[in-house]
Amino acid sequence: MHLSTDEQRLLLQSLEAYLHKTKIFTDAELNLDKLAQGAGISKYHISETLNSYAGKSFYQYINEWRIRRAMEQIRFMNEKALPVNVLTLAYDCGFKAKSSFNQYFKKITGLTPTEYIKSLVAASVTIHD
Structure with a gap:
């Protein structure tokens, strides 16, 4: 099931707050699974949001x-x-x-x-x- 634009916006805000707070992006071994697990967000939802809402791949982001x-x-x-x-x-x-x-x-x-x-x-x- 796809997320609505509002759901994607909220997910991205939540993800950005998590990244800002934890600085997990400085982990050279960071991957989508590790980020999803840490943030408590489905990796599929993160991927969908980054690709369709933010227009970026995980690694680009x-x-x-x-x-x-x-x-x-x-x-x-x-x-x-x-x-x-x-x-x-x-x-x-x-x-x-x-x-x-x-x-x-x-x-x-x-x-x-x-x-x-x-x-x-x-x-x-x-x-x-």
């Missing part, structure tokens, strides 16, 4: 969460003038390889992680002059 976290961490580290190790950041956000991290980062932001870091550094230098 999770990787977007991972990249958002990476961007937050880069901004935080930049504000504190701390160096960013891209490989450590990739693992910390749930990626198994730097190459897939770079690929998704560029796909979502239009920049590589290094370009993004440089753009923040350049912006902060400009502001503080």
Whole structure:
């Protein structure tokens, strides 16, 4: 049985609250079964909602969460003038390889992680002059 649009919207809200609270998306071994079990939501309903309501695959959705976290961490580290190790950041956000991290980062932001870091550094230098 298919979920209504309202049911999908509510399911997505519930899923996002769960992801925000638990940060389970940083688990490199996360899969649909593990997410469904943790969130207490049917994996079929999650999959249906992501595909038809959000227009994304499970991994696309999770990787977007991972990249958002990476961007937050880069901004935080930049504000504190701390160096960013891209490989450590990739693992910390749930990626198994730097190459897939770079690929998704560029796909979502239009920049590589290094370009993004440089753009923040350049912006902060400009502001503080």
